[in-house]
Amino acid sequence: MASCLLAMIYLAFISLGLPDSLLGSAWPSMYPNLGAGVSWAGIVSMIIAAGTIVSSLASDRLTRTLGTGRVTAFSVLMTAAALLGFSFSSSFWMLCLCAIPYGLGAGSVDAALNNFVALHYPARHMSWLHCMWGIGASVGPMIMGWAITGGLRWNGGYQIIAVIQIILTALLFLTLPLWKMAPAPILDTASDTAKAAVTEANNSTTGATADKSGNNAVSAAADASGNHPAAERLTFFQILRRRGIKEVLICFFCYSAMEGAAGMWAASYCTIERGITAEQAAQWASLFYLGITAGRFICGFITLKFNDRNMIRIGQVTAAIGLICVILPLGNAVLLAGLILIGCGCAPIYPSIIHETPANFGRELSQAVIGIQMAAAYTGTCLIPPLFGMIAEHASFALYPYFLGIILLLMILMSEKLHLTLQRARRHRRS
Numbered sequence: 001m002a003s004c005l006l007a008m009i010y011l012a013f014i015s016l017g018l019p020d021s022l023l024g025s026a027w028p029s030m031y032p033n034l035g036a037g038v039s040w041a042g043i044v045s046m047i048i049a050a051g052t053i054v055s056s057l058a059s060d061r062l063t064r065t066l067g068t069g070r071v072t073a074f075s076v077l078m079t080a081a082a083l084l085g086f087s088f089s090s091s092f093w094m095l096c097l098c099a100i101p102y103g104l105g106a107g108s109v110d111a112a113l114n115n116f117v118a119l120h121y122p123a124r125h126m127s128w129l130h131c132m133w134g135i136g137a138s139v140g141p142m143i144m145g146w147a148i149t150g151g152l153r154w155n156g157g158y159q160i161i162a163v164i165q166i167i168l169t170a171l172l173f174l175t176l177p178l179w180k181m182a183p184a185p186i187l188d189t190a191s192d193t194a195k196a197a198v199t200e201a202n203n204s205t206t207g208a209t210a211d212k213s214g215n216n217a218v219s220a221a222a223d224a225s226g227n228h229p230a231a232e233r234l235t236f237f238q239i240l241r242r243r244g245i246k247e248v249l250i251c252f253f254c255y256s257a258m259e260g261a262a263g264m265w266a267a268s269y270c271t272i273e274r275g276i277t278a279e280q281a282a283q284w285a286s287l288f289y290l291g292i293t294a295g296r297f298i299c300g301f302i303t304l305k306f307n308d309r310n311m312i313r314i315g316q317v318t319a320a321i322g323l324i325c326v327i328l329p330l331g332n333a334v335l336l337a338g339l340i341l342i343g344c345g346c347a348p349i350y351p352s353i354i355h356e357t358p359a360n361f362g363r364e365l366s367q368a369v370i371g372i373q374m375a376a377a378y379t380g381t382c383l384i385p386p387l388f389g390m391i392a393e394h395a396s397f398a399l400y401p402y403f404l405g406i407i408l409l410l411m412i413l414m415s416e417k418l419h420l421t422l423q424r425a426r427r428h429r430r431s
Contacts, residue, residue: 005178006125008171009113010132015076015168016110017136018161019083019102021289024264025141025282026154028271033154036092038268039393042386044099045264049382051103052110056374059111060367068112069179073172078105080165087158111374114354115367123308126355127300127348134293134347137263141286148282239368244360247418249376251353254411257380258319258404259346263288264385265392265400266339273397274335287336291322291343299348308356309419311348316412319345323408326401342404349411350377360422 023030027041055062055075062071078101085098117129140161147157239245266288267281276284295315303311322341325334357373358366388403 004175005181006121008175008178009117010129011168012072012076012109012113012172013129013132014136015079015165016106017133017138017289018140018164019079020133021137021140021263021285022144022158022161025267025285026144026148026157028267028281029148030154034089034092034095037393039386039389040092041264042389044095045260045385046382047096047099048103048106049260049378051100051105052107052378053375053382055104055107056111056371056378059108059371059374062108063112063115063367067179068116069172069176071112072109073169073176075105075109076165076172077169078102080162080169083158083162083165087155087162107374107378111367111371114374115357115370118355118358118366118370119363123303123311123352123355124300126351127296127303130347130351131293131296131300134289134296134343137289138286138293141282141289145282145286239365239372242361244418244421245369245372247414247421248353248357248360248373250414251411251418252373252377253380254407254414255346255349255353255380256377257384258407258411259292259350260381260385261388261407262339262342262346262404265388265397268392269397269400270335273400274332276332284336284339288339288343291340291345292347293343295344295347296351299351302348303352308352308359311352312415315345315348315352316408316415317345319349319408320405321345323401323405338401353415 023041023044027038030036031038031040059071066074082098082100082102082105085101086095089095089098113129114126117126143160144154144157147160148154150156152160263285267285270276270281270284295318299311302314306314319342322338322343322345325338325341327338328334354370354373357370361369384407388400391399391403
């Protein structure tokens, strides 16, 4: 039964990925029919991201109230309804209206599932879970490209994805009892050791802290970042004041900004700047997500040898190499390789940062912290892709790889600062 639950979690992440890349791949065909400008895709993206920010911040409360299983099922249902609305949209304002439930449905399930896997499964499952998202994100543009070239137009592509989402929704509701059979929470040995050190230091100075039944609860409340033991629920601003939170939020912002802008404008860059047809560009855009998918599958095995921090560094270096390939004027083959390498570089970063959240900030706070991290990620998705759309429309799409490079550099700086801050805090606690 535990394996069946894991399979349903994987299916849920496929459902998350299916619609995520549709707008970017379909937009070259959509905007003339809707009477919209080429940069208006950013407006729809902003609305979706705003909804996900709201639902991500509410994920802790929703998950505590409904449970991860129900949050997942209802969220996928909302997404399916939104996609049907997309398929019947005949004007830009209708597209914007349908983007609201789509965003609200995506945020809570993302945060809830990520926290559930971070707590209950080892790092390889986090990589493979996000590989499932990549499968959905890769298949989505393929279906859309097939629908456009096959005469079904972009509307038909959205309808096909909506039907798939409805089927997945039915499966999620039918398998709700499986969530009661979840495996016990686990953490890796290194994080347990760090947490034990924090607990020992706190106990030696302030004494044991007892819960309502009189049992010691310090180890459950303390985190590995050197902060004092926390209550079960902290406010948003209390969480922001914890060590390392600001750095990890900037990392999430930058990662999602880079991934969102890369995926959103890959097809438009290939069409407008490199002279590739809209139909071919829609299929090429899927290669970016294919790189993410293949990379995360492979990273599931690599995590057996490397920790989360080194997985993040490997991804950042690979993405930088991909950007160099896109910049170099060496033909379409190198451009294709660059798009794939950027996707491969993105592969380990997001799941590795999420998986180390309980180790960095404590099990008791992990759901709330991951919810805020998701909000930061979606803020990057909300603001940066449309920002680049405006820049490209008024300047040039040739700025595409350079724009992504600046975001990647900031992410690297914040990632290194995050781990340095946490290392110093742990050493201070042990001394």
